[in-house]
Amino acid sequence: MKDINLLSTKAKEVRKNIIKMITKANSGHPGGSLSVTDILTTLYFYEMNIDPKNPKMEGRDRLVLSKGHAAPALYAVLAEKGYFDKEILMTLRQYGSILQGHPDMKKVPGVEISTGSLGQGLSVANGMALNGKIFKEDYRVYAVMGDGEQQEGQIWEAAMTAAHYGLDNICAFVDSNNLQIDGNVDKVMGVEPLTDKWKSFGWHVIEINGHDFNEIISALDEAKTVKNKPTVVIARTTKGKGVSFMENVCGFHGKAPTQEQAVQALEELNK
Secondary structure (H helix, E strand, O other), rough: OOOHHHHHHHHHHHHHHHHHHHHOOOOOHHHHHHHHHHHHHHHHHHHHHOOOOOOOOOOOEEEEEHHHHHHHHHHHHHHHHOOOHHHHHHHOOHHHHHHHOOOOOOOOOOOOOOOOOOOOHHHHHHHHHHHHHHHHOOEEEEEEEEEEHHHHHHHHHHHHHHOOOOOOOEEEEEEEEEEOOOHHHHHHHHHHOOOHHHHHOEEEEEEEEEEOOHHHHHHHHHHHOOOOOOEEEEEEOOOOOOOOOOOOOHHHOOOOOHHHHHHEEEEEEEH
């Protein structure tokens, strides 16, 4: 059931925990974690058929965080959903912690696949979706990519594969915030027009505001009606969303805020 207030409240808590855990670790990727928060929150609290008490439940939906450096967002959502205690979030990137800089499927409940090397996640998602088709399972697979990641050739090989096999049980998201570690995506190596490119590769394409819960939900609902072809959602987002001094600032791609900056960020998010 759609509950925008619930999603908004959960996303706010996720963003606050992203700031807290990265500040505590003094390491991590706040910009892309904050930009993808609303997408992940909607997937876990509205869309996906999952059970935190049984992470390996038969027939569960799968999520592949291809942009693995946004692990803080995934960890915060998983903890908010109840996969593990929220206190563990504050051990991010510490020696012996289950929460490494990129998701580890062998350590973190709810993580379906270890990711981090950009460009590979969609291929893995294809494998999961093909498995569902072969064994006539009705689960769905969600893959979340970055827009800088669209510069990787393997993404487009995977795009051809999903279209060739008619994987209508896969829905991919592109977190399109136009910033990557070296600067603006369109300056480093332009990837637009993404909508036309994905259409030409045989995908059903939906373009949305990636911070509007109604638009995210509408896209997810539409994707489930599409038959015989995969769906990709081009989500236009803001890097560092929710924290004024981080928004659209390339420097916060992979830099932790200072203690003083964290205080300001949390004050803004609490408003």
